[in-house]
Amino acid sequence: MSDSPATRLQALFEGHRLTPTQRRIAHCMVRRAADAPFLSSVELAELAGVSQPSVTRFAVALGFDGYPALRRHLRDVAPAEAPEDAAANEYQQAVEAEIENLRHLAAVLADPAPVERAGRLLAASRPLPVLGLRAAASQAYGFSYFAAKVHPDVRLLDEGGSMLTDRLDAAVRAGATVLLCFALPRHPREVVDALAHAQDAGLTVVTVADSAFAPVAAHSDLLLPAAVGTGLAFDTACAPMLLGRALLEAMCDALPDAQARLEEFDVGAAERGLFVE
Numbered sequence: 001m002s003d004s005p006a007t008r009l010q011a012l013f014e015g016h017r018l019t020p021t022q023r024r025i026a027h028c029m030v031r032r033a034a035d036a037p038f039l040s041s042v043e044l045a046e047l048a049g050v051s052q053p054s055v056t057r058f059a060v061a062l063g064f065d066g067y068p069a070l071r072r073h074l075r076d077v078a079p080a081e082a083p084e085d086a087a088a089n090e091y092q093q094a095v096e097a098e099i100e101n102l103r104h105l106a107a108v109l110a111d112p113a114p115v116e117r118a119g120r121l122l123a124a125s126r127p128l129p130v131l132g133l134r135a136a137a138s139q140a141y142g143f144s145y146f147a148a149k150v151h152p153d154v155r156l157l158d159e160g161g162s163m164l165t166d167r168l169d170a171a172v173r174a175g176a177t178v179l180l181c182f183a184l185p186r187h188p189r190e191v192v193d194a195l196a197h198a199q200d201a202g203l204t205v206v207t208v209a210d211s212a213f214a215p216v217a218a219h220s221d222l223l224l225p226a227a228v229g230t231g232l233a234f235d236t237a238c239a240p241m242l243l244g245r246a247l248l249e250a251m252c253d254a255l256p257d258a259q260a261r262l263e264e265f266d267v268g269a270a271e272r273g274l275f276v277e
Contacts, residue, residue, distance in 0.1 A: 005033035006104050006227070008077060010212065012062065022058045023213035024048050030211060031230060037074035041067040094231035101227040101239040108225070109246065118180075118206045118222055119250025125178035127153035129171040129203075132182035133160050133191050139182035139208070139237065143244045147251065149265050150258040160190045165197055172201045182244065183209040183216040184228060185235055195219035208243055210235075 013026045028048035029036045039047070041055040044067075048055075059070040088096065109115065122128055128151055132140025137158040144156040153174075157167055168179070179198045183191055195205050196219045207220035210228045217223050226243040229236035252258040269275060 004100070004104060004107070005036070006030050006100075007107060009033050009036065009074075013213065016062055018058075018061060018213065020215065021050055021054050022061055023215075023217070025050060025055060025058045027211045027213045030213075031227070037071060039071075090231065094229055094236060097231050098229045098236055098238045101229060102242065105226050105239045105243060112250075114222065114224060115243075115246055115250050116253075118224065118247055119252075120254045121178045121204060121206060121222070122147075122180055122247065122251045123151070123254035125176050127155050127171055127174050127176050128178065128180065129155045129157055129168065129176055130180045130182075131157040131191070131194060133158065133188050135186070135235065135237075136182040136184040136191075136240075139184065139240055139244055140180075142241065143180070143182070143248065146245075146248050150252050150255055150261045157194075160188065160194075164190065164194055168194065168198055168201065168203075172203060177202075177204060179203045179205050180247075181205060181207045181216065181220070182240065183207055183214060184237055184240060185210055185214075187215045192216055192219060208240055208247070210237075210240065 009026075009030050013030075018026060025044065025048045028044065032039070032047065036044075041052050045052045045055045056067050059065075059067040062070060064070040064073065128147065130140050130144045130147070132138070140156060140158050144154050148154045155167070155171055155176075157164060171179075179195070181191065181195060192215055195207070195216055198205055199219055199221070204221045205219060206222045206224070207216050208224050208226060209216055209220070210226065212223060212225045214223075214225075224243055224247075226237075226239035228240065229238070255261075
């Protein structure tokens with residue numbers, strides 16, 4: 001397991017029951033892991049969009065006397081990182097941040113058990129609904145496109161509105177046991193509501209989210225975190241996409257006829273001249 005600042009912060013926060021406001025602070029600290037030991041409570045509150053007293057209550061919830069004690073602890077356990085290359089432009093910095101997100105994901109995947117468990121759950125669900133709205137719609141579409149080549153019944157849910165609940169209920173009636181959700185910032189309220197409904201309907205919810213402290217965590221039975229990049233005007237999601245592909249691999253491993261289905265597709269594609277290779 002990597003010993004990066006983000007990993008150490010994740011380990012510190014895990015096992016604590018945090019309020020939504022406190023999860024927001026934790027998420028902010030993970031995203032700014034290298035700077036976290038040096039932020040004042042006022043600076044952290046501004047970055048997280050919360051009040052300064054909320055930062056104090058957050059530190060107390062973690063077992064510290066107050067925020068100064070938490071910051072001293074972070075400085076003791078997290079040595080200063082090497083300064084960023086001042087010559088790097090904003091695009092290079094965004095790429096470097098994504099590389100760090102991928103390194104963190106690689107460290108998390110050192111324990112493959114959660115992804116393997118998720119793969120077995122997805123493989124066993126007939127049908128398999130896959131949810132992703134707004135920023136996460138492309139992640140859900142990409143997963144569904146490839147999953148449909150090996151899974152007999154994949155149902156993409158990439159549009160919200162009143163029909164979303166109807167489509168979830170229809171999947172349950174058809175025999176679905178699992179809902180796979182991709183959830184990325186900014187988190188739409190209707191995604192949270194949809195996951196709550198899915199659990200009430202008896203579905204096991206597997207979620208790929210940007211953080212273990214994302215708003216969807218409360219309604220996820222198995223949450224797999226993969227950080228997004230925040231250095232550009234719009235978030236970048238290389239790590240969530242790669243985690244989705246890892247889930248596809250785990251699902252294929254759990255489907256005994258996956259290889260046969262892929263070979264059948266390749267034969268049909270060649271007969272139709274589907275690709276130009």
